[in-house]
Amino acid sequence: MNVNKVMVIGAGQMGAGIAQVFAQSRFRVLLHDINEEALTKGIHSITKQLNRGVEKGKIDVQQKEHTLANLSTTTSLQDAKDCDLVVEAVVEDMGIKRRVFEQLDQYTPQHTILASNTSSLPITEIAAVTNRPEQVIGMHFMNPVPVMKLVEIIRGLATTDETYNTIEAITKTLNKTPVEVNDFPGFVSNRVLMPMINEAIYTVYEGVATPESVDEVMKLGMNHPMGPLTLADFIGLDTCLYIMEVLHEGFGDSKYRPCPLLRKYVKAGWLGRKTGRGFYVYHN
CATH class of the missing domain: 1.10.1040.10 (N-(1-d-carboxylethyl)-l-norvaline Dehydrogenase; domain 2)
Incomplete structure (x- = not known):
């Protein structure tokens, strides 16, 4: 499956970092949060990280500008209508995550993979509120996201090999190291x-x-x-x-x-x- 456009839900420390690494890897990224203030802070955080990268010689100015050009923002989950992958990075609260995934299941195309950056909550339970549990998966990044190489990829009970293989390949494209983990509390990390x-x-x-x-x-x-x-x-x-x-x-x-x-x-x-x-x- 080809993934071109990604929505990241949550513009906090983790969400902003996830959006940054996708944008740096030339994905089109739509960063979502519930208000413009949170989005402004998120973009400011990303810009600060990129400026630091330029100062340290890890990226050049052109790479920074290309990364920012790949980023756009929204306060509407309905804008996920043309996304191939959604990565949720909201607060660690099962009730909130389930509501987000219920909405995403309605707004996204049938082929879209829905991933959660949860650090401990069961993927199987999150997937159960959707009509596509086979396309729901855990994608647990480490903090700070731009620096840390590990991504725990967590299979839910129904997650298919096709979904797993797609997320594993994307993780490598982000220059991260994927590690497969089954769905148990706290995963491994x-x-x-x-x-x-x-x-x-x-x-x-x-x-x-x-x-x-x-x-x-x-x-x-x-x-x-x-x-x-x-x-x-x-x-x-x-x-x-x-x-x-x-x-x-x-x-x-x-x-x-x-x-x-x-x-x-x-x-x-x-x-x-x-x-x-x-x-x-x-x-x-």
């Missing part, structure tokens, strides 16, 4: 990563060590580029909590129980870098 972050939070909660000490142990002892608590702040503590809740509910195993300190920080509004405070304080 977050099923392994989030319990580690949660356990790191427990060590702080139980007074074993300070956040700084925990991060130093993991960086210097395990050769991690970033400590787990710094990473949690970067991801967003609300997102970490949500994924742990998905794992806990999905598997019913107490080992996935979110740490009470994580819940406490989220209730306090200490969500990490995006709010200026999490396990660390951020002044910018």
Whole structure:
């Protein structure tokens, strides 16, 4: 199947990054969000990333201009009517995602593949609200999207080989590395990563060590580029909590129980870098 035009739903950090890598790979990209302010911020973020790429010599000015020329914006999901692929990157909320996919199923042509960038929610459940579950698939990019090479490709129960092969080929066109994963809570990346972050939070909660000490142990002892608590702040503590809740509910195993300190920080509004405070304080 030929994919020429792509809609990316959600102009936040992930959605803007996904739109950028598609546009850089010469796809025509329609970036969607619910209002013009969000779209303006998304395009500003993409432009900032491209300018940084020019400054570092990774791309030239012409590549930057071609990328921006491949991008357009919309606040209407109905504009997906001529798209071959839609990648959804909205908030990690099953109710919201199901509503988006119900609408996309109505507005897009029969051949269109519907992909979700969900980091933990079941693709099979999302696909069930459409009349094309065989063309619904997970396409989980890593953050920051322009930098990270991995894309987890998640098959739902009904996802066909044709759909998978198309998305695998597109992922390679984006200069990313596709990895096939079956539909289980948290997939692979977050099923392994989030319990580690949660356990790191427990060590702080139980007074074993300070956040700084925990991060130093993991960086210097395990050769991690970033400590787990710094990473949690970067991801967003609300997102970490949500994924742990998905794992806990999905598997019913107490080992996935979110740490009470994580819940406490989220209730306090200490969500990490995006709010200026999490396990660390951020002044910018």
